[in-house]
Amino acid sequence: MHIRDFELGNLLRPGKQSAWLDIGRRPDGGNWRLPLLTVIGAEDGPTLLVLAGVHGDEYEGIAAIPQVYRETKPQDLRGRLVMAPVCNMPAYEAAQRSSPIDGLNLARVFPGDINGTITQQIAGWLCQKLLTRADFLIDLHTGGIAYELPTLIGYAHDDGELGQASLDAAAAFGAPVMWGHPLPLPAGRSISAATSMGIPSLYSEAPGGNGCDPDVVACFRDGVLNVMKRLGMIHGDLNRRRLTHHLVGDGNLDTVIHAPVDGFFQREVALLENVKTGQRLGKIVDETGVESAQVDADQDGVIIMLRGIPRVKAGDGIAHITQLLHSRI
Numbered sequence: 188m189h190i191r192d193f194e195l196g197n198l199l200r201p202g203k204q205s206a207w208l209d210i211g212r213r214p215d216g217g218n219w220r221l222p223l224l225t226v227i228g229a230e231d232g233p234t235l236l237v238l239a240g241v242h243g244d245e246y247e248g249i250a251a252i253p254q255v256y257r258e259t260k261p262q263d264l265r266g267r268l269v270m271a272p273v274c275n276m277p278a279y280e281a282a283q284r285s286s287p288i289d290g291l292n293l294a295r296v297f298p299g300d301i302n303g304t305i306t307q308q309i310a311g312w313l314c315q316k317l318l319t320r321a322d323f324l325i326d327l328h329t330g331g332i333a334y335e336l337p338t339l340i341g342y343a344h345d346d347g348e349l350g351q352a353s354l355d356a357a358a359a360f361g362a363p364v365m366w367g368h369p370l371p372l373p374a375g376r377s378i379s380a381a382t383s384m385g386i387p388s389l390y391s392e393a394p395g396g397n398g399c400d401p402d403v404v405a406c407f408r409d410g411v412l413n414v415m416k417r418l419g420m421i422h423g424d425l426n427r428r429r430l431t432h433h434l435v436g437d438g439n440l441d442t443v444i445h446a447p448v449d450g451f452f453q454r455e456v457a458l459l460e461n462v463k464t465g466q467r468l469g470k471i472v473d474e475t476g477v478e479s480a481q482v483d484a485d486q487d488g489v490i491i492m493l494r495g496i497p498r499v500k501a502g503d504g505i506a507h508i509t510q511l512l513h514s515r516i
C-alpha cells in the first residue's frame with residue numbers, strides 16, 4: 188500500500204499490525220518503503236508516535252522499537268501506539284546519517300514536502316499521515332558514527348503546557364541525563380514540527396558508534412514503556428535509570444565548536460566533564476603527530492558532545508558545551 192492510502196483510523200481495534208508502506212520509487216526499481224508497527228488498544232486513549240532511524244547510522248532506537256511492539260498487547264493498551272523503526276531507509280541501507288539519494292538530512296527538512304525529493308517526501312508523509320494524528324512524539328536518535336553523546340532524553344524546556352508535558356514525560360522516560368531546550372527549538376527536526384502543531388515531544392541521544400549497545404536499547408525500550416505508563420496507556424511501575432545530570436541549552440548540534448583545520452582530533456576531556464571557558468579540550472594533529480591546532484572551550488559548562496570520528500575537516504563539529512540545571516535531582 189502507498190502511504191497516501193494509509194489511514195490510522197482504519198486499523199482494526201483492538202489489533203496489532205506490522206506493515207510496509209510505499210513512499211517513492213527507487214532509482215533501481217521497486218519502492219522505498221516505511222516499516223510501520225501499530226498496536227491499537229481496546230480502549231480509547233492517547234496516540235503515541237515513536238520514530239527511529241531518522242538518521243541511517245543510529246541503531247539502538249531501531250532495535251528498541253520491535254521490543255516495545257512485542258511487549259505491548261492490544262487488550263492491555265489504552266489508545267494507539269504507532270512506531271516507525273526505520274524512517275530514513277535510503278540512509279539506513281547506506282549506513283550513513285543523511286540520504287545518499289538527495290544528500291539531505293531528514294532531521295533538517297521537517298515538516299517536509301510530499302512532492303519534494305525522497306527525504307522531503309518521507310518527512311512530509313510522516314507529518315501528514317502520522318504526526319498530525321499523534322498526541323505525543325518520541326524520536327529515538329543516537330550520536331551515530333560521527334558524534335558521541337551521553338545516553339539522554341531531550342525535551343522542550345518551557346513553562347507553558349507543552350513544555351510541562353514534555354518535562355513530565357522526560358522525567359518518566361528515565362534516561363541517566365535529561366537535556367532541556369528553551370523554545371523555539373531549532374528548525375527542521377521532527378520535534379520542532381511537533382511543537383509547531385502543539386504536540387509535546389521527546390528525543391533521545393546516546394553514544395552511538397558503529398554498533399548497537401544492548402544497554403542503550405534497554406534504556407530506550409524501558410523509556411518508551413515508561414512514557415506510555417505516564418500517559419495512562421498501560422499500567423505498571425516506571426523502570427528508570429538513575430538520573431545523574433539535568434542539563435539545559437539550545438541543543439543545536441549545528442552550532443558547536445568546530446575544527447579550525449583539517450587533521451586528526453585527539454580529545455583531552457570526557458563526556459559530561461565540567462569545563463571552563465578557554466580550557467583545552469583537545470588538539471588537532473597532522474598525520475605525523477605534530478599538533479596543528481588546539482581546541483578550547485567556548486564557555487563554562489558540561490561537555491555534552493564530542494566528535495566520534497578522529498579524522499576531521501576544517502569546519503566539522505567536534506565538541507559542544509551545555510549548562511547544568513542541577514545534578515542528582
Ligand SMILES: [Zn+2]
Binds near residue numbers: 242245294328329331
Ligand atoms: Zn540522529
